Ligand code: ASP
């Protein structure tokens with residue numbers, strides 16, 4: 536069924552003008568399922584609304600309700616003021632909002648917050664945003680189906696972090712699409728993040744779950760492509776706050792996205808994309824507010840022998856060096872050492888017979904967890920610079936080496952999958968070095 540899945544994040548639907556941008560992106564005759572988040576800030580507002588209700592903070596509760604109501608009413612006013620369907624949208628919105636208000640008042644009365652009630656309350660964020668978007672398409676002459684994700688995203692009852700039952704969900708979705716005549720209308724708008732269990736009680740997939748919903752839906756319909764629409768130009772070659780003229784990476788492998796996320800780059804949560812990646816569905820990251828930008832395409836593998844540098848990431852760490860008294864049992868000893876770091880984020884570790892080094896978060900305090908102070912030495916102001924790419928072969932390593940001459944920096948790791956090089960740099964953040972690496976990426 537040549538269908539696309541387009542997912543819009545909270546900032547993409549934050550207000551009327553953002554929704555208009557979304558509309559111009561989806562206003563074409565391509566067959567598509569649109570998955571949307573709540574308007575940005577609304578999920579958090581709903582969560583505090585629920586807490587105020589359960590804690591009987593009555594005034595604060597009504598203030599939050601009003602805030603949430605005003606927000607959506609304003610979007611509706613701005614979008615539909617002059618539209619024929621203004622009354623229809625308002626009536627539907629009122630119905631939904633009253634449902635929420637009644638539910639919140641019952642929580643207030645019961646004085647109790649449960650995991651189940653969290654999911655029920657936060658689900659309104661996505662229900663409101665998708666209802667508005669759906670009616671907006673109709674008001675602009677673009678026929679649309681509003682699909683209730685609770686009817687097909689079937690999960691277990693693990694509220695706030697529910698697990699999807701894939702096969703069941705897939706057949707329920709097919710049902711919904713047929714029942715609503717999707718083949719003819721070719722545009723369905725549905726909610727990310729939410730679903731329901733076997734009792735049809737609302738569940739959610741966990742905070743930020745809309746990307747995951749989109750990947751799952753993409754897999755269910757075997758979509759040609761999944762587009763993640765956000766507010767940046769795809770995935771950038773470097774942090775634009777540090778490096779001048781960081782550029783959008785046109786295409787990268789999933790494995791690299793993982794490396795980037797591991798190094799703390801604020802990109803997508805790679806695990807949420809897995810359902811689509813496993814199915815070989817390409818994922819595009821695009822900017823709702825700059826749709827002409829090509830964005831970044833993420834694929835399982837790029838069929839190419841040539842080498843390519845894609846991005847540079849930077850991380851401040853601390854290095855803990857251990858001395859191993861003898862080479863005997865060095866695997867067992869290093870396993871013992873790693874145990875000290877079980878509760879901390881380890882960015883890298885290096886084991887050689889005479890010793891072991893562990894790179895951890897700069898705030899890590901070794902004296903709190905390592906009992907024998909004689910066995911280690913701590914080094915602060917250690918930066919890790921990761922360079923990702925494809926086939927980062929010796930040729931490129933030479934080039935990188937050139938960059939590092941006269942620098943307090945050295946290569947400490949070259950991944951055997953040829954997609955990651957890690958450089959250790961000692962001292963203050965070396966912006967010049969990062970800039971040089973980004974220039975090198977640009978040339979390649
Ligand atoms: N609205 C939900 C959240 O803020 C889901 C999402 O945006 O992905 O967590």
Ligand code: MG
Nearest residue numbers: 545572573578
């Ligand atoms: Mg959100």
